[in-house]
Amino acid sequence: MKTVNQKAWFLVLPVLVLVAFNALIPLMTVVNYSVQETFGNNLFFWHGVGWFEDILHSDRFHAALGRQLAFTATILIIEVPLGVAIALTMPRSGPWVSVCLVLMALPLLIPWNVVGSMWNIFTLPDIGLLGYTLNSMGIEYNMTQSPTAAWVTLIMMDVWHWTSLVVLLAYAGLISIPDAYYQAAKIDGASKWSVFRHIQLPKMKKVLTIAILLRFMDSFMIYTEPFVLTGGGPGNSTTLLSIDLVKVALGQFDLGPAAAMSLIYFVITLLVSWVFYTAMTKDDKS
Amino acid sequence: MAKITLKNIRHSYLPNPQSEDDYALKEVDLSWDDGGAYALLGPSGCGKTTLLNIISGLLIPSEGELLFDDRNVTRMEPDERNIAQVFQFPVVYDTMSVEDNLAFPLRNRGVSESVVKQRVSEIAAMLELDDVMQQKAAGLSPDNKQKISLGRGLVRDDVNVVMFDEPLTVIDPHLKWKLRSKLKELHQKVQRTMIYVTHDQTEALTFADRVVVMQFGQILQVGTPQELFECPAHTFVGHFIGSPGMNIVPCRVQGGEVLLDGFKVAVANSPKAATSSNTEIGVRPEFVRLADQGLQVDVVNVMDIGRNKVVETRLGQHKISVLVPEGKAVPQGTVYLEFDSDNTRLYDNGWLVE
Amino acid sequence: MAIELQDVFKRVGAETYIYDTSLTFAEEGFNVLLGATNAGKTTLMKLMAGLEKPNRGKVLFKGVDITKQTPQQRNISFVHQFFVNYPHLTVYDNIASPLKVARMSATEIKKRVQEAADLLQLGPMLDRRPHELSGGQQQRTALARAIVKDSQAVFLDEPLANLDYKLREELRAQLPQLLADRGATVVYATSEPMEALMLGGHTCTLLEGRVTQFGITSELYRQPRNLNTAEVFSDPPLNTAKAVKAGGLIKLSDRVSWPAEGNAQALPDGEYTLGVRPHYIKPTRENSHDVALEGVVQITDLSGSESVAHFNMENQSWVSQSDGVFPFEVGSNQRFYLDASQCFYFGQDGQLAG
Numbered sequence: 004m005k006t007v008n009q010k011a012w013f014l015v016l017p018v019l020v021l022v023a024f025n026a027l028i029p030l031m032t033v034v035n036y037s038v039q040e041t042f043g044n045n046l047f048f049w050h051g052v053g054w055f056e057d058i059l060h061s062d063r064f065h066a067a068l069g070r071q072l073a074f075t076a077t078i079l080i081i082e083v084p085l086g087v088a089i090a091l092t093m094p095r096s097g098p099w100v101s102v103c104l105v106l107m108a109l110p111l112l113i114p115w116n117v118v119g120s121m122w123n124i125f126t127l128p129d130i131g132l133l134g135y136t137l138n139s140m141g142i143e144y145n146m147t148q149s150p151t152a153a154w155v156t157l158i159m160m161d162v163w164h165w166t167s168l169v170v171l172l173a174y175a176g177l178i179s180i181p182d183a184y185y186q187a188a189k190i191d192g193a194s195k196w197s198v199f200r201h202i203q204l205p206k207m208k209k210v211l212t213i214a215i216l217l218r219f220m221d222s223f224m225i226y227t228e229p230f231v232l233t234g235g236g237p238g239n240s241t242t243l244l245s246i247d248l249v250k251v252a253l254g255q256f257d258l259g260p261a262a263a264m265s266l267i268y269f270v271i272t273l274l275v276s277w278v279f280y281t282a283m284t285k286d287d288k289s
Numbered sequence: 290m291a292k293i294t295l296k297n298i299r300h301s302y303l304p305n306p307q308s309e310d311d312y313a314l315k316e317v318d319l320s321w322d323d324g325g326a327y328a329l330l331g332p333s334g335c336g337k338t339t340l341l342n343i344i345s346g347l348l349i350p351s352e353g354e355l356l357f358d359d360r361n362v363t364r365m366e367p368d369e370r371n372i373a374q375v376f377q378f379p380v381v382y383d384t385m386s387v388e389d390n391l392a393f394p395l396r397n398r399g400v401s402e403s404v405v406k407q408r409v410s411e412i413a414a415m416l417e418l419d420d421v422m423q424q425k426a427a428g429l430s431p432d433n434k435q436k437i438s439l440g441r442g443l444v445r446d447d448v449n450v451v452m453f454d455e456p457l458t459v460i461d462p463h464l465k466w467k468l469r470s471k472l473k474e475l476h477q478k479v480q481r482t483m484i485y486v487t488h489d490q491t492e493a494l495t496f497a498d499r500v501v502v503m504q505f506g507q508i509l510q511v512g513t514p515q516e517l518f519e520c521p522a523h524t525f526v527g528h529f530i531g532s533p534g535m536n537i538v539p540c541r542v543q544g545g546e547v548l549l550d551g552f553k554v555a556v557a558n559s560p561k562a563a564t565s566s567n568t569e570i571g572v573r574p575e576f577v578r579l580a581d582q583g584l585q586v587d588v589v590n591v592m593d594i595g596r597n598k599v600v601e602t603r604l605g606q607h608k609i610s611v612l613v614p615e616g617k618a619v620p621q622g623t624v625y626l627e628f629d630s631d632n633t634r635l636y637d638n639g640w641l642v643e
Numbered sequence: 644m645a646i647e648l649q650d651v652f653k654r655v656g657a658e659t660y661i662y663d664t665s666l667t668f669a670e671e672g673f674n675v676l677l678g679a680t681n682a683g684k685t686t687l688m689k690l691m692a693g694l695e696k697p698n699r700g701k702v703l704f705k706g707v708d709i710t711k712q713t714p715q716q717r718n719i720s721f722v723h724q725f726f727v728n729y730p731h732l733t734v735y736d737n738i739a740s741p742l743k744v745a746r747m748s749a750t751e752i753k754k755r756v757q758e759a760a761d762l763l764q765l766g767p768m769l770d771r772r773p774h775e776l777s778g779g780q781q782q783r784t785a786l787a788r789a790i791v792k793d794s795q796a797v798f799l800d801e802p803l804a805n806l807d808y809k810l811r812e813e814l815r816a817q818l819p820q821l822l823a824d825r826g827a828t829v830v831y832a833t834s835e836p837m838e839a840l841m842l843g844g845h846t847c848t849l850l851e852g853r854v855t856q857f858g859i860t861s862e863l864y865r866q867p868r869n870l871n872t873a874e875v876f877s878d879p880p881l882n883t884a885k886a887v888k889a890g891g892l893i894k895l896s897d898r899v900s901w902p903a904e905g906n907a908q909a910l911p912d913g914e915y916t917l918g919v920r921p922h923y924i925k926p927t928r929e930n931s932h933d934v935a936l937e938g939v940v941q942i943t944d945l946s947g948s949e950s951v952a953h954f955n956m957e958n959q960s961w962v963s964q965s966d967g968v969f970p971f972e973v974g975s976n977q978r979f980y981l982d983a984s985q986c987f988y989f990g991q992d993g994q995l996a997g
Contacts (some may be wrong), residue, residue, distance in 0.1 A: 518947030
């Protein structure tokens with residue numbers, strides 16, 4: 004039951020002001036830039052939807068978007084099942100619970116740029132543990148030369164860094180399942196797969212929805228780690244959307260196109276998140 | 290379907306139990322006939338759930354054996370024992386329809402779909418679930434969910450025993466009544482062995498043909514509801530069964546006579562066998578009458594419970610309750626009590642003097 | 644005149660929780676709210692406690708309008724069905740918490756906590772934390788916290804529902820004594836008719852957000868003014884049947900009728916709903932005016948001290964409740980005797996006619 008009290012709105016006022024300064028005003032600035040052309044000296048000319056048209060038709064943007072979607076899809080396909088699988092193998096009670104939780108939380112505590120440098124060094128062919136080992140085994144592995152190696156490293160790094168988030172969320176969902184469910188399933192002769200399919204998965208659904216959404220948004224907007232790791236190379240092979248955006252905005256100082264690109268980027272993220280969310284919560288409403 | 294035998298079963302949750310107190314379940318030796326309705330009754334922590342889990346296979350006892358007919362099942366997995374269990378909180382598979390829930394245990398065992406259909410519709414009719422068969426189980430009321438849990442046990446015709454672990458906890462009182470009757474009716478229809486675990490005497494006594502009363506991991510008495518009511522083997526049974534429970538008043542045994550505050554009380558058992566100095570008289574409020582003469586006590590409180598009045602009287606420090614039928618006047622102040630000697634018994638260190 | 648509700652109405656969204664209700668609760672004795680789940684008991688209490696605000700109407704404490712006051716301003720105590728204690732505080736600090744909020748002196752706090760703990764037998768547990776206590780002890784801690792301060796009103800929302808049967812019996816007997824002479828108005832919600840009877844005082848029966856009757860508990864039980872009240876206030880459920888009065892006779896059917904005497908004598912001819920409590924239908928004839936009912940036994944519940952039989956007579960289900968053990972065979976034809984002087988007759992509008 005809820006009590007309706009209009010006065011409560013005043014209490015959110017400070018937050019609204021904060022959000023306005025934080026989000027709305029910068030966003031409006033971007034909208035403003037996106038429809039104008041500038042040559043510096045604070046001179047602006049009206050450009051209409053020209054930048055938007057350019058970007059939507061540019062091969063460079065298409066390629067970056069394609070790479071971005073491929074990256075996000077790959078890490079979701081790996082991290083979600085892997086995270087659930089790890090959560091399933093974690094103990095439900097006992098002294099090992101806290102050990103596991105701390106181990107799982109560790110990667111999450113490392114700053115993004117450090118993660119990038121770590122993996123960069125880790126995979127260096129001459130001194131990096133992984134890079135040196137692989138190369139001495141006869142497997143050619145050099146991130147700075149092979150786009151495949153760069154992609155593999157990028158995905159391994161993200162999986163290493165972020166799978167624990169899925170694990171922790173899935174684990175929280177799992178431990179909230181009362182023992183009686185497992186006991187009933189045992190008595191009903193349910194297989195391990197049945198238990199997972201009919202008890203564990205439905206009970207984890209809510210947290211998994213959140214996990215997938217968080218991972219989608221995070222990975223779609225990822226910047227620091229790939230930038231530190233590969234700088235978008237070799238060539239443009241790992242230039243994801245955000246890296247491309249920064250190149251346009253700061254590298255070439257094309258404020259108009261960068262602003263238009265930001266807005267397109269923003270709308271795509273919003274749209275895909277919304278599609279994900281409605282698809283995953285559809286059952287609850289029916 | 291099977292006869293269930295518990296042979297010298299003991300259980301401790303500690304790795305190396307030293308003394309008797311370390312055992313959550315002390316020496317249990319019982320046998321239950323095929324098709325009977327049984328109840329395990331006792332307060333929280335009396336060991337009834339431990340015993341239940343041993344029978345269902347969720348727990349392996351530290352000592353002793355469990356037999357279904359002549360088969361030793363002590364160490365078998367729950368699904369190999371062919372048992373069914375209804376838990377305190379309803380367990381349903383949320384994502385499945387009611388029908389699929391009921392069919393689940395059969396499909397898991399590879400039963401052919403035509404048999405599944407027939408069994409499921411049979412059980413659904415019995416439980417009055419026909420109307421909701423296609424609905425998702427998640428949206429049902431608690432009593433219907435409990436019916437599904439029960440149905441999942443009943444669809445299998447190879448079930449040795451159906452167990453209930455306080456199944457009415459989350460059910461509204463007025464529905465409790467209905468569901469309780471339904472369980473009873475089902476038992477009479479399917480004639481399976483059923484074991485009902487509860488702390489609620491009404492549920493235990495009305496459901497079961499034989500009730501096992503437990504306290505501190507020990508079985509105090511096994512008997513029909515009537516036996517437990519009329520002739521409790523232990524003062525705790527007397528107190529725990531009946532509402533209000535049995536009056537238990539310390540007394541003295543002298544020269545073969547039982548004296549209560551100097552007043553001679555006739556008892557149904559033999560006072561001579563009492564050996565300790567810790568003797569008590571047990572008499573149910575139903576078997577105490579207000580009389581013109583007898584044991585002198587003071588009325589301290591009268592509680593109108595509809596059909597009867599509970600008159601609480603005091604003898605020194607001790608309380609004696611008397612049940613007076615509706616419509617009968619209750620005097621104030623000092624009154625005299627008369628005990629029905631056939632239903633007044635002497636207890637020695639808590640146990641009935643034989 | 645301690646707590647008064649004036650035309651209180653509560654709706655959330657499209658759902659009405661409490662229809663226009665006016666009630667006055669006395670300071671002496673218990674005020675019991677009796678009704679099934681969702682009858683509106685908890686909402687009514689929350690409105691009085693200030694945890695909810697009514698859409699319309701006023702709440703008055705001792706004549707002062709407090710509708711707009713917060714719970715903190717009202718000086719009340721509230722005990723929930725689920726044991727609510729501060730998990731990180733000891734029992735002592737839990738009980739002391741409302742006194743500390745009231746900035747009472749340390750010596751006074753100590754005295755009061757000790758007093759409350761002694762009353763509720765929590766003395767030896769004062770240093771423990773809630774998770775180290777049994778359910779009964781946790782609820783007693785919550786009760787101690789409610790009585791330790793001088794509240795104007797104490798609200799108890801099914802406080803015993805989650806406790807063991809026997810413990811419930813014990814606390815139920817203690818509660819009225821605990822709360823007597825504290826100068827606080829006590830409102831107690833329960834879904835069990837027997838609990839309302841045992842607590843005494845006044846009872847208000849609720850059905851789907853509406854008060855069906857309010858008055859002295861035993862009067863409400865014996866003289867319900869309408870069918871809803873009689874049904875809410877009956878455990879086991881009230882027997883109801885269509886009855887016709889014509890030519891000085893009450894007719895249940897062509898075969899079963901009896902002379903209209905006592906409360907039925909003055910009834911105008913017509914159709915009524917007859918209501919009779921199960922314990923006025925017995926397997927043995929006790930009065931000369933008893934009416935024989937013959938039916939097929941459907942279910943029998945034997946608790947050792949009493950027998951409940953469900954039987955079917957001319958497609959109508961009846962319940963008989965009697966002391967003693969009557970092991971009727973299911974499916975057999977049995978004769979029961981209805982005490983015709985104890986029947987209620989309700990008109991078409993559900994109001995008591997005689």
